[in-house]
Amino acid sequence: MTIRVAVLGATGTVGQRFLQLLDGHPWFEVAAVTGSERTAGRPYGEATRWVLDTPMPAAVRGLTILPEDAPLDTPLIFSALPSKTAGAIEERLAAAGHVVCTNASDHRMDPDVPLLIPEVNPEHLELIAVQRKARGWSGAIVANPNCTATGPTMVLRPLHDAFGVSKVLLMSMQALSGAGYPGVPSYDAIDNVVPYIGGEEPKVESEPQKMLGTLLDGTVAPAPFVISAHCNRVPVLEGHLECLSIGFVRRPGDAELLELLRSYRSLPQELNLPSAPAQPIILRDEPDRPQTRRDRDAGRGMSTVVGRVRPCPILDVKLVCLSHNTIRGAAGGSVLNAELMYAQGMLR
Amino acid sequence: MTIRVAVLGATGTVGQRFLQLLDGHPWFEVAAVTGSERTAGRPYGEATRWVLDTPMPAAVRGLTILPEDAPLDTPLIFSALPSKTAGAIEERLAAAGHVVCTNASDHRMDPDVPLLIPEVNPEHLELIAVQRKARGWSGAIVANPNCTATGPTMVLRPLHDAFGVSKVLLMSMQALSGAGYPGVPSYDAIDNVVPYIGGEEPKVESEPQKMLGTLLDGTVAPAPFVISAHCNRVPVLEGHLECLSIGFVRRPGDAELLELLRSYRSLPQELNLPSAPAQPIILRDEPDRPQTRRDRDAGRGMSTVVGRVRPCPILDVKLVCLSHNTIRGAAGGSVLNAELMYAQGMLR
Amino acid sequence: MTIRVAVLGATGTVGQRFLQLLDGHPWFEVAAVTGSERTAGRPYGEATRWVLDTPMPAAVRGLTILPEDAPLDTPLIFSALPSKTAGAIEERLAAAGHVVCTNASDHRMDPDVPLLIPEVNPEHLELIAVQRKARGWSGAIVANPNCTATGPTMVLRPLHDAFGVSKVLLMSMQALSGAGYPGVPSYDAIDNVVPYIGGEEPKVESEPQKMLGTLLDGTVAPAPFVISAHCNRVPVLEGHLECLSIGFVRRPGDAELLELLRSYRSLPQELNLPSAPAQPIILRDEPDRPQTRRDRDAGRGMSTVVGRVRPCPILDVKLVCLSHNTIRGAAGGSVLNAELMYAQGMLR
């Protein structure tokens, strides 16, 4: 039995990714899309400047775009709304009984909102009961993290469990698609690196600790480590590549560390969720991998690819990780969140 | 009075940069060029695939390319030879009385070879006397550092003097030109980042300490700090942009640190050397500078541009620096080394 | 029943495309690969620098690379050998009874060698009988055309049949992958266009006439029109985009022309060949399509995408067409050639 879903902010790049990933989904069926005043009332196929490299799914071409504040009748809603705009709309919908899986940052750090990567902290879904009780909602808001925080958090999960992470120094080389569309002007991008992304570093420096935190009595105690981030925009289309130096409470042995990364599997793999990659972490042995273009689509964009694991002369370990920013780091992450809820009977 | 110079390995990209920078030089005049077996004996203008964006200097077009092992009669020699090849040839020429300013890595870490950035450690030229005595040479070898080590070392000089550097975590985004020509295949470069550059990290992790080391009794005691480097190749043509997190013995105040960087001047500026930039370090206040394409030519490619100076939650300070890899980081660095020697009467 | 095949020149980029496209093929199974002296004798998975963005097929990793002149026991051979090298080797194999489907240019213009696009001139396979008789071979050589000639020839087929093509002025913007690997240095590619590709224009100006020519009594009379080509290399990874101005014997009506392009289907579609796209020509109505990156993968890289059909003030009609140069224009074209032969019982 399929569940009808709506996609908010469906004409933007993350909205388009949602529609692309939901096309032919075994459990979810796109029944409604919303858009800005400029596009509301028009058929999606006409009003949307489709920018992805695969064709617009036929099933959504004819959907009439609803205004962002329209009442919806789908139990599940994916939100690709821009931050700031998203917050109030999502609250209203959750209050009205909808489960809202959102990519927006507005509620990510709310104590009663699960900030979820299904492989990392599925147990945080228990916060929904807290959220409902506190807010008197019949629906819920569940957020996926910032795209740049996603890959490192996936990698840190098994390492933190085994050795205790104490410090993470992180340098990102982020794709242009992360800025949406039209996003970064080409005149700023070609033959250039911009060592700054507004608002990014504070998110990257705080979200992983919440996700790796411990849930006790309805509260998440953030994992007690510190992150320092340098975020950069480089001229690639998709895929955030990040260099990490990590300090641990207990320094891991080399073989032990590699084996942990190589063998990591989690609940979505056990449950065989439709969007779950066979391997959440893929460890590459070659000295020059992962490479952004060649590895970003691993696991249909849902795997985190890790390489160059080696000692760090300052902290303990250095490595490189790559995560697809608009699939695992945005729409795909949210879809997997909803799949986990579905599999656990949290969506009727 | 001009000094006649030869350029070794003149047909490669660094060789071409030497010829470009020496064109119209007030003190030095290119009198000879050497090349591989394939090109030796032919006129430079015919045998060379000139790849720079400015035209080949008219003065070198007609020079006959000499073989790499040809005897030379110029007092000063610039070496753009590839590492491994360079070592023995440079030794032979130094023994024969030539001053060899080299971009090759072979002799950089030799205890009696100055590894020189004129703004950073001009006093290390005293090693030449040690070198001559030890090796029985009438000439000398003087090296400029690795391109990726150059910018950070410039930035660390005033900071180390004032606060004592203890740790440097460094992440580079390096230009394609650093790999020479043909270098990186375009099929590996476009829409891609390669998180590995063979042999680069060990150089970046050791050369700065030598340059910032103390010369005492003819020996350089390396500066006692540790560097951890992540080196990456990004799709830009020129300019190495690097993110640094720096730990100090004494934590600097914000204003003090900025003022030190902003006001830094050194011997080449005092001596008004022809290739010396007015400011060896240019501090930018905008949140999104330096940018690779827009700032790499600052000071005609000889300045290091610094920005985003801010606290680091793990070490003490974070910042971004940019240095032109084939000008200041290679040929331009070597030319400035020779200018310093000339100004100090070390070239007759 | 599957047919065992060999791939010659299997370690290069076209060779890799063959292996990628043959992975899981319903009719063909890769049983042997050949390579240069440098790689021969080693396992394919170790000796090959795999450059494509999908992983190396598991089935070929363990194959031992044979030398280029090894005797082979597969009835069907795909040749990705470089031109010049290819000619003699392919002749020897055809003489020994193999069917050789080649991407090399050496034999393309031989009068008795089919230069084949299955949608365009499937009847030219009759040349094989001529070839066998003339050369005393039990095998055969069948060539696919130059990648830049492929898209235009597809587009010209229905137009030539209906209106008679008299003149074609053609300007190409060709992908970097067309130069193989390492191919174009990134320092020549980024932020640059090179208006020259060695040896390309003569091929583009002669191959289409052979393919659109009439087979009579064992001889192909080339189609009597003239082509003028301007070939350019632009910084894109895959996909040749071409602007055409076409003159006709009978000037077509607008609607008639569009309908011909839109409805074009041919033998491979009828036979439902595994690699045949549903539509050999896809006509786009938007003013700004086809775009190289967004449309090159149409029909899994086997469709030619056409747009901007409009009157030409000098010749009759202007349009833009796009064809994937390493799929339809190289390995995919050759595989489809073999599929046509298989479907017609020409491979035992």
Add this chain to the structure above:
Amino acid sequence: MTIRVAVLGATGTVGQRFLQLLDGHPWFEVAAVTGSERTAGRPYGEATRWVLDTPMPAAVRGLTILPEDAPLDTPLIFSALPSKTAGAIEERLAAAGHVVCTNASDHRMDPDVPLLIPEVNPEHLELIAVQRKARGWSGAIVANPNCTATGPTMVLRPLHDAFGVSKVLLMSMQALSGAGYPGVPSYDAIDNVVPYIGGEEPKVESEPQKMLGTLLDGTVAPAPFVISAHCNRVPVLEGHLECLSIGFVRRPGDAELLELLRSYRSLPQELNLPSAPAQPIILRDEPDRPQTRRDRDAGRGMSTVVGRVRPCPILDVKLVCLSHNTIRGAAGGSVLNAELMYAQGMLR
């Protein structure tokens, strides 16, 4: 004696080019700048997002941006206003006695407005008398042509004079900067070609005939040849490269044609105008030149670089030409127009 000038639309990319080129100009001094409502009233240095790779000229940082409709007191005005907006404002200023040298397209095809390239049709300045008489203006409007029309028109001038041009088939590969800033989104530009630029082809197909037309009795009779254009956007920052096939009334001999191109000089060279390049046309002999990045700055961006001159099997001659689109094709073209007027005593 310097002339005070104003720049309209000074914060956009063409406006920035005007300020860059006028910095240190021997005859003209920027005294006023105008901008949109958003920026008017603020200091230029604060309100402007400077996007060029050289620093903002110090002299303009402090100028207060005037609103677009402000009265001005400079005899000479450069207009970088967007088309549509430009027309009425420029008319008002010309009526008020200002000489307006404009890059906007609004008045280019007005019969009494000189569409001027100083090397091509300096005599068309006589239209100013016609314009003043017809419109009752004491000032004047002088336009420079579309960037894509500029290079071909320069090349056609000597050829048309000698052989009579009858047909031009033209295919452009245009730079991203031509779309202004923010202009083309990077997500549309990287690894892509867009075969369409709105409104471009009609300009390219009509402006050259006006410039190469004959002035008789105050009217320009357009040159009687026809142009067919294919305009494409390719991922380069600056420089429009164009492939031309040209038909002539009298077919030129090869040597004759090359000599005409090589030796072409015109009035700006005679008058030694400050922005005039030594050679308006630079003929390259190498098979692979001009290349966009390597040749666009020839003659400080004011020369047109020509190469690959060869017979065309359909028309008479094929060649490639390159012109810098935001220097010669926009701001630099307009500045040279004003210099010509100054040298001829038309600016008081």
